[in-house]
Amino acid sequence: MNKKALYLLLPGLLFLAAFMLVPITLTIASTFVQDGKLTLEGYLHFFRDGYFNRILLTTLRVSVVTTLVCMLLGYPAAYYISRASARKKSILLALSIFPLLTSPVVRSFSWMIILGKKGLINSFLVNIGLIDKPLDILYTPVAMMIGLVHLFLPLIIITLLGVMENLDHELVRAARSLGASPFAAFRKITFPLTVPGLIIGGILVFVGSLTAYTTPALLGGKERVVSTFLYQNAMTLNDWQAASVIAVIMIVITFVVVGLMNAWANRLNPKG
Amino acid sequence: MSLLSLEQVSVAYDNRLILEDFNLSLAKGQLLSLLGPSGCGKTTTLRLIAGFLNAEAGAFMFGGKDYTKVPVEKRNFGFVFQSYALFPHLSVFDNVAFGLRLRKLKEAEVKKRVTRMLEIVSLGGFEKRLPAALSGGQRQRVAIARALVIEPDLLLFDEPLSNLDANLRVNMRVEIRRIQQELGITTVYVSHDQEECFSISDQVAVMNNGKIEQLDKPSAIFKYPASEFVARFIGFGNFIAFDGRNDMGSDIELSRGALKFQAAKRPEGLGNTGLLGAIRPDDLQLFGEPGAAGIDGNTLPGTVQISTYLGRSYQYQVETELGVFTVNQEMEQPFVQGQRVTVYFPKEKLVLVQ
Numbered sequence: 001m002n003k004k005a006l007y008l009l010l011p012g013l014l015f016l017a018a019f020m021l022v023p024i025t026l027t028i029a030s031t032f033v034q035d036g037k038l039t040l041e042g043y044l045h046f047f048r049d050g051y052f053n054r055i056l057l058t059t060l061r062v063s064v065v066t067t068l069v070c071m072l073l074g075y076p077a078a079y080y081i082s083r084a085s086a087r088k089k090s091i092l093l094a095l096s097i098f099p100l101l102t103s104p105v106v107r108s109f110s111w112m113i114i115l116g117k118k119g120l121i122n123s124f125l126v127n128i129g130l131i132d133k134p135l136d137i138l139y140t141p142v143a144m145m146i147g148l149v150h151l152f153l154p155l156i157i158i159t160l161l162g163v164m165e166n167l168d169h170e171l172v173r174a175a176r177s178l179g180a181s182p183f184a185a186f187r188k189i190t191f192p193l194t195v196p197g198l199i200i201g202g203i204l205v206f207v208g209s210l211t212a213y214t215t216p217a218l219l220g221g222k223e224r225v226v227s228t229f230l231y232q233n234a235m236t237l238n239d240w241q242a243a244s245v246i247a248v249i250m251i252v253i254t255f256v257v258v259g260l261m262n263a264w265a266n267r268l269n270p271k272g
Numbered sequence: 273m274s275l276l277s278l279e280q281v282s283v284a285y286d287n288r289l290i291l292e293d294f295n296l297s298l299a300k301g302q303l304l305s306l307l308g309p310s311g312c313g314k315t316t317t318l319r320l321i322a323g324f325l326n327a328e329a330g331a332f333m334f335g336g337k338d339y340t341k342v343p344v345e346k347r348n349f350g351f352v353f354q355s356y357a358l359f360p361h362l363s364v365f366d367n368v369a370f371g372l373r374l375r376k377l378k379e380a381e382v383k384k385r386v387t388r389m390l391e392i393v394s395l396g397g398f399e400k401r402l403p404a405a406l407s408g409g410q411r412q413r414v415a416i417a418r419a420l421v422i423e424p425d426l427l428l429f430d431e432p433l434s435n436l437d438a439n440l441r442v443n444m445r446v447e448i449r450r451i452q453q454e455l456g457i458t459t460v461y462v463s464h465d466q467e468e469c470f471s472i473s474d475q476v477a478v479m480n481n482g483k484i485e486q487l488d489k490p491s492a493i494f495k496y497p498a499s500e501f502v503a504r505f506i507g508f509g510n511f512i513a514f515d516g517r518n519d520m521g522s523d524i525e526l527s528r529g530a531l532k533f534q535a536a537k538r539p540e541g542l543g544n545t546g547l548l549g550a551i552r553p554d555d556l557q558l559f560g561e562p563g564a565a566g567i568d569g570n571t572l573p574g575t576v577q578i579s580t581y582l583g584r585s586y587q588y589q590v591e592t593e594l595g596v597f598t599v600n601q602e603m604e605q606p607f608v609q610g611q612r613v614t615v616y617f618p619k620e621k622l623v624l625v626q
Contacts, residue, residue: 168355168357170353170355170357171357171359171360173322173324173344173351173353173357174351174353174357174358174359174418175359175370176323176324176343176344176345177322177323177344177345177347177349177350177351177419178345178370178371178374178418178419178422179345179348179371179374179375179422180345180370180374181345184374188370189359192361193360193361268361
C-alpha cells in the first residue's frame with residue numbers, strides 16, 4: 001500500500017489512542033494497584049461478595065435469555081422478509097428498524113405504561129377476570145428482558161437479513177431437485193448456511209444486553225445489573241476503584257463471549 | 273413415442289407471458305438442446321420441466337403420466353445449474369451423496385455409488401474437499417456427478433459450461449456427451465452457444481421470443497435455417513430480399529429487379545418457401561476481375577470498403593448495388609480498400625428463408 005495513504009488513517013488512529021486505548025489501559029492498570037502495591041484484592045473482594053455475584057448472575061441470565069428470545073423471534077422474521085417481494089421487503093425492513101429510531105428512554109417509559117401494576121396488561125387481565133391481583137412484571141428481570149428484546153430485535157433481524165439475502169437460492173432448488181422436501185431443504189441447506197448470521201446477531205444482542213444501561217435502569221427498579229451497579233459505584237458511592245474493577249470484569253466477559261462465539265461462527269462458515 | 277412432452281404450455285413471470293401455447297416433445301435417450309439469445313424463454317422452459325416454475329396453462333407429460341402438478345422433489349430429474357449450486361458447507365462426497373441419503377439408502381450403498389460416480393467424472397480422491405477448494409471444471413464435474421448419482425429419469429443442464437474457460441469448455445462438452453450416451457440418459461440442455469449445442473445434441477430447438485423457430489438435427493439447422501432469425505443466429509451474415517421466384521427443376525430462379533440469381537432447392541421436407549436469400553460470409557467468394565474462370569451468373573460487382581484480418585482469413589465489407597456484403601476469404605494477397613471486385617454467390621450455398 002502507498003505509504004502516503006497511511007496518513008489518512010492517522011487522525012482516526014490518534015483519536016482512538018488518545019481517548020480510548022489510554023483511558024482503558026489506565027483503568028485496567030488502576031484495578032491492580034491498592035495503597036501503592038500490586039494486588040488482586042480488588043477482584044477477590046468482588047467475587048467473595050454474594051451481592052455482587054447475584055448481580056452478575058442476574059445480568060448474565062437477562063443477557064442470555066434476551067439473546068435466545070431475539071434469535072427465536074428474529075430468525076423467522078428475517079427469513080420471511082428475505083423472501084418477500086422488493087416492495088414488501090422495504091416496508092417490512094422500515095417497520096422492523098423503526099424501534100431503533102426512538103430513544104431508549106422513551107421506549108422504556110412506554111413499557112412502564114404497559115407493564116405497570118395499573119398498566120395495560122394488568123388492567124386487561126384483571127378485567128377479564130383471569131387474575132384477581134395485578135402481576136409483578138415491571139421492576140423485575142422479566143421487564144428488563146422484554147425491554148431489551150424490543151431494543152435489540154431489529155439488530156438481529158438486520159444481521160440475519162444480510163446473511164439470508166446472500167444465500168444463493170439455487171442451492172435450495174438444487175436440494176429440491178435431488179429429492180428434498182421444502183422442510184428438508186431448509187433443515188439441510190438454508191439453516192446451516194445461515195447459522196453464522198444467527199451467531200453474529202446473537203453476539204451483538206448479548207454484548208448489547210450485557211452493557212445496556214438505560215433499559216435495565218428504568219425497567220429494573222431496585223433490580224441491579226452490572227452496568228447499573230457500576231454507575232451506582234461511580235456516581236452515587238463515588239468509589240471509582242470499585243467501578244473500574246466492574247468495568248474490567250465486563251470487558252473480560254464481553255471479550256470471552258465474543259471470542260468463543262466468533263470462533264464457533266467461523267468454524268461453521270465453510271468459506272472461512 | 274416421446275418420453276417427454278409439453279402441450280400448449282403457458283408460463284408467466286411478473287405478469288409477463290414468457291411462453292405461450294408452447295409445445296415440445298423428446299424421445300427417450302435423446303439429447304435435445306434449447307438454443308437462443310438471452311430472454312428467448314429457453315431457461316424458463318427448462319425450469320418448467322424441472323418443476324421450479326408452474327405453468328399457467330397446458331400440461332407437462334412425462335413417461336405417459338401427467339407431471340404438471342408433481343412437486344420438484346418427486347420428479348427424480350437431475351439438474352445441473354449454471355452456477356453449479358454446490359452446497360458450500362458439505363464436502364464433495366456429501367454433496368454427491370445428498371440425493372442418495374434423502375432416498376434413505378444404506379450408508380454402504382451410498383459410499384459405493386458415490387465412489388463409482390466420482391470415478392466416472394474423474395474426481396476420485398477429492399471426496400473430502402470442500403467446493404471452495406476446487407477449480408471451476410472440478411466443481412462442474414461434482415455438479416454433474418451429484419445430478420447423475422440419483423439415476424435420474426431426465427437430466428437437465430442450464431448453461432453448464434458458460435463459467436468455464438474456452439479449452440475446458442470443449443473438453444467438458446465432450447465429457448458430457450460421453451456420459452450421456454454411456455448411460456443412455458434423456459437430456460435437455462440449454463445454451464446460447466451455437467457450437468456447443470450443435471456439437472453435443474441429437475436435436476436442437478432454436479428459440480426466439482418464447483417460440484421454437486426451428487427444431488431439427490444440428491446438421492439440418494446448420495445448412496438449412498428455416499427463418500431469418502435462425503439464419504442470423506447461426507451465422508448467416510448476408511441477406512438479399514428477392515421480389516420474385518420461379519421454381520425450375522432442381523433449382524429456383526430468383527429475381528431482384530433486373531438481376532437474376534439461382535439457388536439450389538433444399539432436400540424434401542426442409543422447407544423451400546420465402547423470398548429472403550441468406551448466405552454465410554465464409555461461403556461468398558471474391559474475384560479480382562469480372563468473368564473469372566468457370567463462373568457465369570450469381571455474381572455482383574462491388575467495391576472493397578473495409579478489410580480486416582481475422583487470422584485464418586481476411587474479412588471484407590464489399591459494397592454492391594444490393595447493399596454491403598461481408599465476405600471471409602483466405603488468401604495470400606489480400607484485396608485493398610477501394611479495389612473493384614466481383615462477389616460470387618454459389619447457388620448451393622444460397623438458401624431461402626422466411
